[in-house]
Amino acid sequence: LHDVTTVLSKEIRRACEKAAQDLHIPVVGFDVLCDSPKGDRFWILEANERPGLANHEPQPTAERFIDLLFPRTATDSLRGGKLN
Incomplete structure (x- = not known):
């Protein structure tokens, strides 16, 4: 596990923000699997409403x-x- 907040791609960030909006959860943590945090190939594995x-x-x-x-x-x- 690595904190990649500062280098996260716009695509991953936007997908997580949209997922949070679609789920109607104001505070949510996502587990994301990706080849590179700077890339556009990723999978949202889980949403945690109590991160x-x-x-x-x-x-x-x-x-x-x-x-x-x-x-x-x-x-x-x-x-x-x-x-x-």
Whole structure:
């Protein structure tokens, strides 16, 4: 298993985003098998509606999930402020 977020092809990213929309799951993790993360030959093996957030480093997945659930946390943390 490798974190390939930064080099993932547009085709794979778009397919996963479309699958998430089609499944109506706002937070979902996909298991993808591919020849190369930069390529266009891939298979989505599984959709996980409760993906593990702690085991994906160095991507800040847990922080982004919190920002999705509570949008004010993202804007307040960017300003360096505290929530009221």
